[in-house]
Amino acid sequence: MAAQRRCRRTTQRWTSGAPDGARAALDLLAGLWQCQTCKTGFDQMNLFAEIRNAVVDALGRMIAEGALPSGLDLSAVAVEPPRDAAHGDMAVNAAMVLAKPAGKPPREIAEGLARELMADPRIAGADVAGPGFLNLRLSAALWQGVVRDVLAAGKGYGRSDIGGGNKVNVEFVSANPTGPMHVGHVRGAVVGDALSNLLAFAGWRVTREYYINDGGAQVDVLARSAYERYREANGLEPEIREGLYPGDYLIPVGEALKAKYGDSLLDKGEQYWLAEVRDFATEMMMQMIREDLASLGVAMDVYSSEKALYGTGEIEAAIETLRGMDLIYDGVLEPPKGKEPEDWEPREQTLFRSTAYGDDVDRPVKKSDGSWTYFAPDIAYHYNKVRRGFDQLIDIFGADHGGYVKRMKAAVAALSQGRVPLDIKLIQLVKLWKGGQPFKMSKRAGTFVTLRDVVEEVGADVTRFIMLTRKNDVALDFDFDKVQEQSKDNPVFYVQYANARVNSVLRKAREAGLAVDDASLLAADHTQLSHDAEIAMLKKIAEWPRLVEIAARNNEPHRVAFFLYDLASDFHALWNRGNDEGQLRFLQDDPATSVAKIALAGNKRCHLRRSCYLGRDAGRRNALTKPSASAGQSRRNGRDQPGPGRGSDGGSGFCRIWRAHSPRAGKGTAHDADRRCGLFGRVGGGLRVLGLQAGGA
């Protein structure tokens, strides 16, 4: 039982630390019990970190005994999974790292370390290998203990505190409020949201933030476009001139304008209605964007408006702050070499000295007409984020904003006196495929693919998972047919199917009269999980807490998707071996053995269901249902797409034709799997972190 759990280091019992029993019971369910001395608990069961502690302690003893000189820097000592299983369970690089500073040959250090470590009951073997690696074999009991760790920790398994409660702001999507979200925005939205979940899981306090680009001329264009739809709603012929947004998603805006203003805005000059129509249309667009994001399972904590910065003095204050550092001056830029614009003429501008921070050229903060460039309010916005007390900023931009990175980092470095790091993740474009054909880019196409189209066609969970199957800075293929196939080629199905098998085992066990609730599984005799294949499964599961930390430290949520695929792969392999080797099956003749085996399976399920934060628990059933029959046809048409958001790759012409035909593969779809298993959405593509709310919990 969890209540008997003892700290591996201090051997103290874990407790809640809560004032009363009821609260303690809740804490136990939440996986919050811990050693009150060293604060290690269910949320910190990184076995690799534990063994590393043992290694560091052993090195400390060697120093005390004079076997190693004092004052050694042990920070480079690493304990990691070996690439090759033949090298044991964990590899220690200490001897190689310390050989030079200690002035001793690596093998001598490694052998001494091996002797020290062998006194630890958790360590069953320590062999010196290669250039000085110390390969550790750990006791089976340690691995079997992983079952308890996972079951007891529940949702908390793998949770880490490496974030230290630091406040991080993740800004993502930030599309123009001039139309629905399209495919170009999806990847950035998913990466930003998954990263936010990941960081919250790893101990950061996360704020998800959307910067509304409502300060530029594009919202005036939106207003004029909406005004034409307003005229249309009043029975007049709309004049969708060149340069306006032609999409019919503005028709409802026109009707809403009519409902509010009747015909009172007709035959009035633009100066009369522009501001009001702009605000009205922008708000409706933002409402639509919020709904689009919700359909993907994304909910922002904060929406910040660019326009709202105007008139507050914040922009001026930010620029003046920089001027006080001698980073703002009036000057003339050289024309870009090699590709001089035809209409180039030298002109004096107000410039930000970003070259002082490694940028190639200083950047203008004012246009020739004296108004601010896009950069200026963005400086103020980032200054605002710094002043709100964030310890760390992350921006998720489309790859076409790569040129913007240095100047933004320069501004944040200057305005925070270098105290607040800004990491900018550039999201490469997504190539869409359907029917074996790529969607050709076409600016003049009559239709473009919206986020809703994608979600309704394949589901939010599938979309999210696929978007994380590549590192952010690598282009990604999104094949509408493949992601709905039930085959091994489809990573989403592959992972979902592993979970389906787990649940199949649990269901059959219940039918056989076995108790498979968490408490029963926790109480099972886990020493029966002694087969190599079972231990291997446990080792993989044990890597999860470490992976969380690595992924979070590097701001790389895609690692989670890869890990899940590997985990599913191991589970399938174990399952398949059960076909040939009966003792590896989860359901055995002996009930006690069955329960132990099922504990392993249940363990896996906990893992898939609870630990993953590729999505979030938003209770959005609608996003999980089968697409309607009409899905697949773009309902939002436009001759040109709205301007790209900074988080989009729309600037590179990312608009595609959506072809309506979509012959469903005869094999069935992931949605069918959903109906059968009732799992789709909880696992696989969804994998939302249950109980994680924005801002961390």
Add this chain to the structure above:
RNA sequence: GGCCCCGUAGCUCAACGGAUAGAGCGUCCCCCUCCUAAGGGGAAGGUUGCAGGUUCAAAUCCUGCCGGGGUCGCCA
């Protein structure tokens, strides 16, 4: 031309500075009445674009080339 990203097996891609660079697909060989119903197992396949450098150790870090993409004042 400047800057940014990418370049790994035939293809699509992994690899926190670690050992003999790994998967999947494809190819070749063998097997398949059994918990879900995706078949399973094995083999071949590599100078990590090229050349230097740092390091005990480089696909990874640095420099320079080559190739692909992105971007370069009055768009956001």
